[in-house]
Amino acid sequence: MTEKTPTVTDKSITMQDVALRANVSQMTVSRALFDPEKVSEETRAKILRIVDELGYVPNRLARNFGSNRSNVIGIIGPDIKNSIFAATVQSAEEVLRRAGYELMIAHSGLSLESEEALIASFISHRVCGMILHNTSHTDRARQLIRQAQIPVVETGDLAANPIEMTVSYSNFDAAREMTRFLASRGYNVIGFVSLSTAENSRSRERQRGYCAALEELSLPYEPQLVMEVEAGYEGGRKAISHLIESFPRIDAVFMGGDVLAVGASLECQRRGWPIPGRIAIATFDDIDILAHLLPPLTSLRLPREKIGRRSAELLLDRLSGQDVALISENLGFEIIERSST
Amino acid sequence: MTEKTPTVTDKSITMQDVALRANVSQMTVSRALFDPEKVSEETRAKILRIVDELGYVPNRLARNFGSNRSNVIGIIGPDIKNSIFAATVQSAEEVLRRAGYELMIAHSGLSLESEEALIASFISHRVCGMILHNTSHTDRARQLIRQAQIPVVETGDLAANPIEMTVSYSNFDAAREMTRFLASRGYNVIGFVSLSTAENSRSRERQRGYCAALEELSLPYEPQLVMEVEAGYEGGRKAISHLIESFPRIDAVFMGGDVLAVGASLECQRRGWPIPGRIAIATFDDIDILAHLLPPLTSLRLPREKIGRRSAELLLDRLSGQDVALISENLGFEIIERSST
């Protein structure tokens, strides 16, 4: 058996291997690859050719370790399947990868302890930055981040007490505006449905916004009009049935979550309750389906993609040395009025 | 200003720091943490106490580098927002994290070249394994993986030519079965709608399955009954309108994608076309909403979570030394019959 192809070696190729073949020092190979202006045209060409021949791939682990700075950014959210978080991850990833960074991902459920453990894990990996889709953290989590001295962007809500940078819309403002919008359209017995406010600070803020608007509008707060349900279409269906049956005067409902709203809409259709004739429906997060429902649902368009993009950009700014202290970027929202109100 | 708290140090705490405080060598600290049986009860306790006091966090970068084996697994899919991929990521992450691994994530669109670049990037990070939500790859991508000698699981479809391990259901089989199912219910002018088969091998396999079933059933293949549309609800809506108007004899349609099916269902409602009276609808991927539509849609339940879980488990098996060569795990699917057929 002739050996036309080199025998398979177990160890991967290093810069040293390239250097030997090119008759240069290992440092010159390093420069040719990552600091090309500092190497003569000629040697660089030779080195690149050999790199290609050998199929050399730089060892990022060694690079990051040696230079004491990684190109990995960590991102933590409650649930990867969650549409806002998924959009954030995707758009952040696009920006970061183009700039040469990698993304480490983890989900924490809604547990702050779990988030803390994930943060610790990321920091032990020496991530050079983090995006947290959450604005409440354990004390130790905050301390870990401070100690690690890495840039962090919080999203999911405008952090009241940001660690450093926060990029979001305000759940409170958005809910408040939408409630006011419903009132401006003549509805005055407005229900509010969300996920558990005890577990989820975003739901809590939305509920607060709803309450604040009622107060401003001098509308009475009716405890029976405020519900918390389990996630899922079923939750939305049950909620609207319950509201209509237990509080027949209700004329509008503001669903604090997209899936809940779709469930509610479908339940109304099934029951033959006209929207908005019997009840108007408005909701958070303008997911695509809302425009196709019968009738299309009025909703809050959140800057999903932009949140990820801006978060990434701010991280990059900080990583390139810009020493901007506390940043709070309110990306706002938009009320999309459709025929459900 | 008295110094009650130690001055902030820029550099993070190392094993050496712990070792000095504990009056042991740095190696003993390493053992106390990661090989505890090899250290006396007494010294271990002392070391752990000091680790805690100092808030020492092991440097994973250094560990991975020093041991020449990382605890990071890479995962690449077409689109993080895609429901099947998101479920795969989430369930894989749960299994892997429990075993002490991290996840690096990237999305490739549908471009094989882009996937290749991402694979190269992951390999340069010395990921210890990969999950690819795709079964077609460039030659160089395959070569990179072979050369890196890391375990890889392919998902998204049962790979015809697996690199090593593949965990999925068969898109071909599933489409074939569903088409046969529709025929068994008495429908015999069955349309098929999917995303672009040129760009997406999964769509292609689904279309092939549909065609194969027609042939087995001796039903004629009508080119006008087979459509490819853009992703989104709008695509599904346009497709069903077009099919019904241009081929009125149609009595059922098999939507090769969940969003398309929802769009089609909503369009039928809007048009007043009874389902299944005017046209029956069946679809891929039993997303939650299908059960709540009017009428609920018959669909293929895919083992979404299980795909991620099993992929992760197989990787872990391989990483713990089990040298199983080619594995192809067909996780199957299930037809969920609802009133739309």
Place this chain on the structure above:
DNA sequence: TTGTAGGCGTTATCAC
């Protein structure tokens, strides 16, 4: 433009 020396924080290996 190129090279040399030293170090990054850990693990592997061998000695005590």
Place this chain on the structure above:
DNA sequence: GTGATAACGCCTACAA
């Protein structure tokens, strides 16, 4: 059970 020492593959800093 514990310690010393040499890697690991690259980058920083300085020298030629």
